[in-house]
Amino acid sequence: MVNNHVTEVPEQTTKARLLDGDFLKRLRRLRLMVSKRFVGGAGGARQSLRRGSSVEFADHRAYVPGDDIRRIDWNAYARLDELVLRLYVAEEDLSVTVLIDSSASMSVGKPPKFDTAKRVAAALSYVALSGGERVGVTPFSTSIARPLPPSRGLARAPRVFRYLEEMQASGETSLRRSIDAFVARRGRPGLVLLISDFLDPAGYESAIDRLLSEKHEVSLFHIVDEEELYPTLGGDLRLIDSETGDAVEVSLDARTLKAYEARVDAYLEALQRYAKRRRVGYLQVGGGEPFEESLLRYLSGASATGIRR
Amino acid sequence: MSFLSPWSFLWLLLIGPLVALYILRRRRQERVIASTLLWQEALADLRAERPWRRLVPQVSLLLQILAIIAGSLALARPSGSASIPSGAQLAIIVDASSSMAAFANGEETRFELARNAAQAYADDLPPGGRMMLIESGRETAVLSPLTSDRHALSTAVDRLQIRGTSANLEEAVAIASERLADSPEGSRIVILTDGSQQGEVELLAALPIEVQEVTIASGYQDQNLGIVDADVRPRPEEGADRADIFARVLNPSSEPRDVFVIAELMPGQQALASRRLRIDSEQSSGVVLQVDLPPDDQGRAAHVGLRLEPADGLPDVFALDDQVVLPSPGARRLPVFVIGTPPQSVMRALRTDSEVELFRTSLPALAEREEQTPLDGLQIFCGDVPAEAPGGDSIVFAPNQNQVFEARLADGERGNITDWSEADPRLRFANLGRVRFGEARDISGMTPLVQSSAGVIAAGIERPAGETTLFSFNPDQSNWPSDPSFVIVMRNLLERARNRRASGGIPDGPLGESLRVPASDQRSVEVETPSGATIEAPVQGGLAIVPIQAEPGVYRAEVGERELFAMRNHLSESESDISHRAVFVTGEGQTLAGVEAPEERSDLWQWVGLLLLLILALEIAWATRSVSGRPSERRRRAA
Known part of the structure; x- marks a missing residue:
């Protein structure tokens, strides 16, 4: 649904760095959809799991002392000769959290994966804000860093963009500790958009499982670099881990590259299989394809699992 | 290394x-x-x-x-x-004397070891290197000129054979030195030998000489017994076929040896006599065996074989000198065919030789002979001569024709003898200075024997099957029969004919020398060796050169309907002593024998x-x- 407030967004400051105007126009026609219903803190455009006082009828139940007598369905009383209450679906705004990986490994790549991650985060935030959702941004590496508190309204988009632009990538990746910290800080479940390269030696499964167990709806945005997928290295190299500083000496020949590529394939396939098994949205961004194309295709529903138009 | x-x-x-x-x-x-x-x-x-x-x-x-x-x-x-510097030239001289046929160990002869070494040099020839191969036997033969063609060198190595009973290493070195003149640095001459030559071997060359002696195992250095001399003489006073066989046996080893000397009639190896000898170390011993040797059906008699058989169980590593073949005395009987009217002086000279069997005939009678085989004996033509030279030996006195075989004769003249060929065996010990002849004709086309003021009055020519001696005058019309030189020349002529016939019709020669088989009417001849092998050789110019190995015994050749034979014996005291005795010295007197200077392994x-x-x-x-x-x-x- 298109929000009229979009005209108020200071596009001059955003399109030059993160998103261009044409892309923003295309994003305006999109909305984030979730498969779950969440209990929101304020009335919003989304249905709350609580039945409330909005106009959309939900159900009847028997009157018990203490109920608001204004909700008694007198027409039903006339016909059934008993007191019943009309219940309505409580409409509530969706809480969207963008968890963005700001570890040092994200600073590597051409362009740096962190740039791509920030653009994806900006685009997703823009879509969410244009849909009237409450959007917060939480960077993480070893643990979560100072987050951008949730806010609603497209007018907040410049703030979100500025926040993203100012972010720096550093530190080691620890998905589990970061998710644990995030869950501990944020009690209400919502939509979590997890943007990362998922290169965590400890794995990603337990961290994402923790999110799912806390009733969050999760979508994974896997940022990859083309050089990571199709390395063009050669000769005797000392490969330095950008996060740990650990070194691996390799003599790169065709057989070594083939073994690496087999490992990359297995890693990507495992992540996709995991997402499918957990009914978690998954999108691979980067790797030579412009992120706008893959993101638009994903948001338009072609391959989305947890996000619908 | x-x-x-x-x-x-x-x-x-x-x-x-x-x-x-x-x-x-x-x-x-x-x-x-x-x-x-x-x-x-x-x-x-x-x-x-x-x-x-x-x-x-x-x-x-x-x-x-x-x-x-x-x-x-x-x-x-x-x-x-054992290496050859790159680009160097190499002359390999292989000692092909008969002592190299001695076993160097239980399996290989010294010659086989030397041949393997020569082949190794050919195989190891580096790029740019060239090699020549010289066989040093009784005669020096360059089997391969300087070449880098390994196949050609291998073929030349395969042709290496033991030739004769001596090796002229000095001559071989001189040839190699000449061929390797101006050769690049690192070139050298390598001599592969057993060092069994007697005394100093002086090697003169402008480039290094390396003497490589074949390795001889212990017990194989001098263990040999050999017949170094042998002869057969008739003893007519004791019987028509009685003969004495003389032999001398050498023991060059360092301990006394017992040996049987066995005389056999060949072919068939019928034992005639045997004697056991004990010979002290480094000594020789003579033995005389009395035997009866009847002539064969051709009047030539059989051959006599002598062989040694150790009686002490010790080894004899050299076999070439363990047997000898000899013509029996019966072969000395010489048929002489007199054609025409002979001078009286010639007939008298023939009749004085008890081993001459005289036959008188004429040219027409010879033409009517049904057999086409040449007469097996000496033919003496007096007056008329046939158009073509007969096979075998012949003598012509005072021919009537102007063309006698290969010679042309001029008209007769009187004169005095001015010169004669003293080196010719027919004129050996003959002094013709007092001879005066009546009339003689000048001979051209043959080798001059006697010169006179009237020209060449005696000449000769050698053919593969025999020789012709031509006298252009009648001895009866000169004072020559009264001169002792006449009898001497006649005996020389008869002895040459007798020896040629006794030797089987094939000129005598040392062990290993090629047979020169006369065969004017054949394209090729086959020779059976003493071991029974057959060798075929083409005939060129009426003569077949048949290469043979150093194998003692009787070689038989079928030429048309005639059977020719030849005898080859070792009979070399020097070569029967197979111990190392040579001292190799260079021009400066430095001994190089056994010295192997380290050579840079340029091939590496x-x-x-x-x-x-x-x-x-x-x-x-x-x-x-x-x-x-x-x-x-x-x-x-x-x-």
Whole structure:
């Protein structure tokens, strides 16, 4: 649904760095959809799991002392000769959290994966804000860093963009500790958009499982670099881990590259299989394809699992 | 193998610092990547699949260590005594004397060892090197000129054979020195010999000479018994067929030996007599065996064979001198066919020889003979002569024709003898200075024997099947029959004819010398060797040259309907002593025998150089290898 407030967004400051105007126009026609219903803190455009006082009828139940007598369905009383209450679906705004990986490994790549991650985060935030959702941004590496508190309204988009632009990538990746910290800080479940390269030696499964167990709806945005997928290295190299500083000496020949590529394939396939098994949205961004194309295709529903138009 | 510069191996100490530097300061291009997680897993996969891949990062170090080792080896200058410097020229002289036929060990003869060594030189000939092969027997033969063609050299090595009972190494060295004049540095002459020559062998050459003596195993140095002299003489006073066989047996070894000397009638090897001898060390002993030797059906008699058989169980490593064949006395009977009217003086001379059987005939009678085989004896033509020379030996006195065989005769003149060929065996011991002849005709077309003021009055010609002696005057019309030289010349002529017939019609020769078989009407002849092998040789110019090996015994040749034969014996005291006695000296008197100067193994340089280049190429390839821009299969699939 298109929000009229979009005209108020200071596009001059955003399109030059993160998103261009044409892309923003295309994003305006999109909305984030979730498969779950969440209990929101304020009335919003989304249905709350609580039945409330909005106009959309939900159900009847028997009157018990203490109920608001204004909700008694007198027409039903006339016909059934008993007191019943009309219940309505409580409409509530969706809480969207963008968890963005700001570890040092994200600073590597051409362009740096962190740039791509920030653009994806900006685009997703823009879509969410244009849909009237409450959007917060939480960077993480070893643990979560100072987050951008949730806010609603497209007018907040410049703030979100500025926040993203100012972010720096550093530190080691620890998905589990970061998710644990995030869950501990944020009690209400919502939509979590997890943007990362998922290169965590400890794995990603337990961290994402923790999110799912806390009733969050999760979508994974896997940022990859083309050089990571199709390395063009050669000769005797000392490969330095950008996060740990650990070194691996390799003599790169065709057989070594083939073994690496087999490992990359297995890693990507495992992540996709995991997402499918957990009914978690998954999108691979980067790797030579412009992120706008893959993101638009994903948001338009072609391959989305947890996000619908 | 030894090393001319072993201190160069100190360069190997560089390996220590190299390894230290490699470990401490190995520089690899560093690349910061997002995470090494997947790389570590990929390397673990590879190591599980190929454990030796742990060494792959060290390939550069290994190559550098190999380069240091190869370089040190090259600088150490490996050397050996059997190598040939690159581009050098080599003359291999193989001693082909009969002593080389002695066994050097239980399996191979000295000659086989020498031949193997010559073949090894041919095989090891480096690029650019050339080699010639000389066989040094009784005569020196260049079997292969200087060539780098290994196939030609191998063929020449295969042609090496023991020739005769001596080796003229000095002559062989002189030939080699001449052929290798102006040869590049490193060229040399190699002599492969057993050193059994007697006394000093002076080797004069302008380039180094290396004497390589074949290795002779213990017990094979001098264990030999050999017949070094033999003869058969008739003893008519004791019987028509009675004969004495004389033999002298040599024991050159360092201990006394017992031996049986056995006389046999050949062919058939019918034992005639046997005697046991004990011969002290380095001594010879004579023996006389009395036997009866009846003539064969051709009046030539059989051959007599003598052979040795050790009676003490000790080995005899040299077999060539263990048997001898001799013509029996019956072969000395000479049929003489007188054609025409002979001078009285000639007839008297013939009748005085008790071993001459005279036959009178004429040219028409000879023409009516049904047999076409040549007369087996001496033919004497007086007056008329046939148009073509007969087979065998012949003498012509005062021919009527102007053309006698190959010679032309002029008209008769009177004159005095002015000169004669004293070296010719027919005129041996003859003094013709007092001879006066009535009338003689000048002879042309034959070898002059007697010169006179009227020209050549006696001449001769040698043919493969025999010789003709032509006297252009009648002895009865001169004072020659009253001169002792007449009887001497007649006996010389009869003796030559007798010897030729007794020797089987094939000229006599030393052991191993090719047979010269007269066969004017044949295209080729076949010769059966004493061991029963057959050798075929083509006939050229009425003569077949049949190469034979050094094998003592009787060689038989079928030429038309005639059977010719030849005898070959060792009979060499020098060669029967197979012990090492030679002293090889150069022009400066320096003894080189047994000395093998270390020669730089230049052939190894090529391999070391090749190894270094290979290592360098590998190092460069390894250091500069890159897969940048290589289209990945996954990338292609992804695209």
